[in-house]
Amino acid sequence: MEERSISDVIEAYLKSILGDDPRIEIRRAEIADHFDVVPSQINYVIKTRFNLQNGYLVQSKRGGGGYIRIERVNLLDDDDVLQMLIANIGEAISEKDAAKIIKTLYEEKLISRREGDLMLVGVAKQTLNQANKQAEERLRARLLVALLTRLRYE
Structure with missing residues (x-):
């Protein structure tokens, strides 16, 4: 158990x-x-x-x-919440925190499971493969912000 x-x-x-x-x-x-x-x-x-x-x-x-x-919060109905989420990401984000955001988007039915899986692959450490952790987290943040911004206009 x-x-x-x-x-x-x-x-x-x-x-x-x-x-x-x-x-x-x-x-x-x-x-x-x-x-x-x-x-x-x-x-x-x-x-x-x-x-x-x-x-x-x-x-x-x-x-x-x-x-x-x-x-x-209902992310779909509240553009301000998506804006706050984007602002909360900041300049850098860990893989774990990015995965939490993607999971929430899926649970709120903003994205499909397939879209979530693709987003997870996009922000994964193995995909970003940066020389240092700070560069990786900055790149991940830019990618996630771009994805969230796109969701706001769908």
């Missing part, structure tokens, strides 16, 4: 709360107490599993009445 990490369990729990709702508001300390973990573990899960590359916007308010709002 496959053993799941606490991060996987917390992610599944938050996604189950989200369900069909477009957004949820949680209190970090309450979730941490629920799983008997430190609040920074909740931050880690939110930062790595609920980011724009994975199709989520996260807002937080600190203080006594603070909350963390997790909102699922």
Whole structure:
């Protein structure tokens, strides 16, 4: 039987709360107490599993009445989200982060499985084959931005 990490369990729990709702508001300390973990573990899960590359916007308010709002975004209906995604890529991106973005595009039905597979091949380390990591990540970012820009106009 496959053993799941606490991060996987917390992610599944938050996604189950989200369900069909477009957004949820949680209190970090309450979730941490629920799983008997430190609040920074909740931050880690939110930062790595609920980011724009994975199709989520996260807002937080600190203080006594603070909350963390997790909102699922529909990339197809919101050109601003695609623009933010493009801006989030920046000058360079790792193969892993590029793959997350492509996976999200597929899950949001912006691209077909075949298109996703072709995009993954295009951004793969073996395909780009640059002399150094920085050059590879810059080239990958330019390629991914070009692909996302093209999606905006389809």
